[in-house]
Amino acid sequence: MYTIQGYEKVKSLEEAYELNQKKSSAVFGGGMWLRLGNRAIGKAIDLSDLGLDKIEETEEAFIIGCMTSLRDIECHEGMNRYFHGMMKETLRGIVGTQFRNTATLGGSLYQRFGFSDPLTAFLALDTTIEMYAGGRIPLDEFVSMDYDRDILVRVHVKKNGRKAAYQSFRNTKTDFPVLSVGVSRLDSQWKITVGARPARAVVAENSGKLSEILSENLMKEASEAAIRQFASAVSEKVRFGSNMRASSEYRRILSEILIYRAVRDVLSQSEEGKM
The missing domain is CATH 3.30.390.50 (CO dehydrogenase flavoprotein, C-terminal domain)
Incomplete structure (x- = not known):
């Protein structure tokens, strides 16, 4: 259970980053995993106006915004075709469709939960995490890093024939x-x-x-x-x-x-x- 004292729908990543430097603040993705803890949030930071809820496919990679829902990834034809249905298999067992419509990839990866299906799957691919201040970090390194006040912006998955x-x-x-x-x-x-x-x-x-x-x-x-x-x-x-x-x-x-x-x-x- 969690409580929220303040709420801010930010207009830029810079604004979100500055607000998130306070320990009482939290980036609010889908909010689904926050329910697992018991926390008083001073300021909930909403990124939903920043256009980070899309999956872009280029010749070299899939680029997934941090606000993209798990359901959108589960149903993405391009990713499932390229990785032979791996995304659907990874995500279909997570709670239920309604939950996956709300839970975001950013929230699922940033917290690095032990039970995280997406973390296990994306770690097996050639994945890098794009942080606002920290830049691009291989997921292999990110998974063992300490938590900080940075913001996960996008996830990049290489298309290299793997x-x-x-x-x-x-x-x-x-x-x-x-x-x-x-x-x-x-x-x-x-x-x-x-x-x-x-x-x-x-x-x-x-x-x-x-x-x-x-x-x-x-x-x-x-x-x-x-x-x-x-x-x-x-x-x-x-x-x-x-x-x-x-x-x-x-x-x-x-x-x-x-x-x-x-x-x-x-x-x-x-x-x-x-x-």
Whole structure:
């Protein structure tokens, strides 16, 4: 639950940034995740008049404004076509359609929640975060940074031919994920991200170097044993914790299964591209 003492619909990012320097202020996106905490907000800063609720597609990237709703991303034909339905798979399990119509990408990524499906998925892609004062920061770096008073403006996702897939497991439909996994492949290098550990999503250490397990001579018809070996090797590089949803050991076992499924998905995309 939260309370708001003041409200300001800003006319510029500069105005928003200045207002946000007070600790009692908060950028108000959809306001959906704020409900998880108990906070008195001195000034709610509304960015909805700044035109940051759009998805722009260029030859090099998808550029997503921070006020873009999760539902708009879920239904975006260009992103789903390019990433083989990954966005729809990532977002469809988040609470419900009404919630996703209001929750924004900026709010979902900036907070870096451990349970964040979007964070796990976008981390598996070539994603950079555009901050008002801090400029462009790779999401790989942003995820481990301390919180500050800067404002997330846009998210840039490269279109470089990377194949990607997303998998998650929930105890019940629309609940927070027990574990989530993003897998992507660019040429022969693989990138694996694991979220809901239950800590923040991370890139599996040395997942690129582990790619030799699925070397080029196995890519066309990768054996079940090779894929399972790869999934097991990657999961051993990730640290898991326990909470009310699952134990650390259960999460480790789940990670092998989800990585395996996502790798199979990515390999099938690669084969479709050769046809």
